[in-house]
Amino acid sequence: MRTLLVGSGILLMLVFLSVSSCGSSQKSVTISEEEAVAFKNQEADTVSISDPDSKYEIxxxxxxxxxxxxxxxxxRGYYSQSFLENRNRIYVIEWNNRVMMPNRYNSLLYELRINYDPNVDYGxxxxxxxxxxxxxFQRKYRQRLGPFIPRI
Structure with a gap:
């Protein structure tokens, strides 16, 4: 099983294809009180999921x-899988760009490169x-990984 590990800004996917990078712009996002409470939650939790139809796990x-x-x-079901895949491709590209530029972006947030193959069905x-x-990640750490405002 291939695994995607995410933690405190750390993302790792053991898939064997790299992607190129692109730029992004920064804009402010409004955070609701309920969301601010969620961001302050320091309860240690690990979310582990695998898609029953694929060999991948996150x-x-x-x-x-x-x-x-x-x-x-x-x-689940609010967005289609193709929508999620398209956005994930964009976010992964920008994430990897930032990993490669530790002097410009916080290396504690962008530690590990993500290999996301757009030709693989991760489910x-x-x-x-x-x-x-x-x-x-974008809302909590006030980052912008693509041309879209990170809305819920």
């Missing part, structure tokens, strides 16, 4: 992410969790 180690995912994120569940980790 493991997210980030205090508060599971709480945020269950209380703030849109439910809905893996793409859903990865997408929402990117949204969570």
């Amino acid at each position: 493991i997210i180690i980030e205090p508060g992410f599971n709480f945020w995912l269950n209380s703030i994120a849109r439910p 809905y569940e893996v793409n859903y969790k990865l997408y929402y980790y990117f949204i969570y």
